[in-house]
Amino acid sequence: MAGKMKSRALGHTLLFALVAFAYSWAIFFALDVWFIPTFAHQFDASLVAVVGMFGHFLGMAGPALAAFVMWRRFDHALRPVWKWSHARYYFAIAAVVLVLRGVSLAAGAWEAPNELAVRNPFASYLWLILIGGLTLGWLAGMGEELGWCAYLLPLLAPSFGKIGAVVISGIVRGLWHLPVVIAPLILVASQNELSLDTFGANVLTITLALALSNILFGAAMGWLWFKTASVPLVGWAHQCFDVARDFGILLLVLSATNGDTAALVWSVGIHLIGLGALGWLARQAWSSRSILVH
Numbered sequence: 249m250a251g252k253m254k255s256r257a258l259g260h261t262l263l264f265a266l267v268a269f270a271y272s273w274a275i276f277f278a279l280d281v282w283f284i285p286t287f288a289h290q291f292d293a294s295l296v297a298v299v300g301m302f303g304h305f306l307g308m309a310g311p312a313l314a315a316f317v318m319w320r321r322f323d324h325a326l327r328p329v330w331k332w333s334h335a336r337y338y339f340a341i342a343a344v345v346l347v348l349r350g351v352s353l354a355a356g357a358w359e360a361p362n363e364l365a366v367r368n369p370f371a372s373y374l375w376l377i378l379i380g381g382l383t384l385g386w387l388a389g390m391g392e393e394l395g396w397c398a399y400l401l402p403l404l405a406p407s408f409g410k411i412g413a414v415v416i417s418g419i420v421r422g423l424w425h426l427p428v429v430i431a432p433l434i435l436v437a438s439q440n441e442l443s444l445d446t447f448g449a450n451v452l453t454i455t456l457a458l459a460l461s462n463i464l465f466g467a468a469m470g471w472l473w474f475k476t477a478s479v480p481l482v483g484w485a486h487q488c489f490d491v492a493r494d495f496g497i498l499l500l501v502l503s504a505t506n507g508d509t510a511a512l513v514w515s516v517g518i519h520l521i522g523l524g525a526l527g528w529l530a531r532q533a534w535s536s537r538s539i540l541v542h
Contacts, residue, residue, distance in 0.1 A: 254407040258416075260322055261400060264314045265420050268395055272310030273427050279303045280431035301380060304428070308388040311395020311424070318399060326402045333478035341472075341485045348517045349492040356510030381491045389490065390483030396421050396466060397473040397482050410529045414470040418463030422455075425462065429454050464522025465489075471525035489518070 279300055288296050319327040396417050404413035430451055437447045472482050493514065 267314035268310040272307045275307035276427035305388040309391040312391040315399035331478045333476045333481045345488040352514035355513045359509040385487040389486030393482040418466035422458035422462035467522045467525040
């Protein structure tokens with residue numbers, strides 16, 4: 249019986265992934281391999297950046313689309329109830345992300361104090377990107393987490409436990425991001441500037457890194473989901489991360505804060521949060537086993 253449950257959960261995970269990948273990858277490859285490289289030199293850079301951002305938001309709906317398909321066809325009983333959760337959680341998440349981003353930006357400025365440059369904080373497209381990230385970005389974040397958390401975790405947890413569910417969901421989440429990361433490699437390879445062996449080795453390395461990174465990031469989102477079962481809250485956490493990561497320097501005048509040091513501090517901080525979430529899930533699993541044994 250347990251074997252059948254695991255096979256069913258993995259089979260539905262595969263179907264979910266096929267739907268999500270087919271939708272999102274088509275958009276991501278069209279944007280990053282065709283649209284942006286083709287029109288980057290023909291139109292104003294700000295226009296291309298804005299179109300690219302909203303295009304990626306559209307692609308982020310793939311996991312939600314796949315979740316709704318699976319709920320309707322196979323797993324209607326797993327469909328979650330809409331819950332907002334407590335307002336203090338939203339403020340706490342925003343505060344943690346802002347503090348972490350502030351520390352990473354300060355580290356970048358400290359590491360390269362002589363590379364400060366003035367950035368125009370009033371360029372209209374920067375505000376458009378920032379406002380879009382804070383509004384539609386929330387919907388896009390919910391679009392992803394509807395799939396990774398609201399669908400996959402309840403599907404997988406009964407058969408594989410919470411940690412197993414987070415790991416499997418994290419791997420799927422990581423692979424889903426692959427087109428966005430390997431698009432520059434594809435462009436270089438298409439110009440015969442990269443051998444097939446080198447291209448394959450790079451793709452494999454990136455794939456492994458994405459899987460590991462998204463297991464940890466997914467653990468943080470999963471911890472939040474298991475505690476609250478709130479789609480808007482995990483979507484909020486996701487968009488806070490995206491806004492802080494991608495748009496944190498848009499309105500600042502410190503160009504040095506976008507360097508390697510800032511990126512490293514940010515990455516280490518986020519992954520430590522993920523490790524902490526995994527530790528919490530492991531402790532909870534151990535406590536449950538102890539109760540059953542005694």
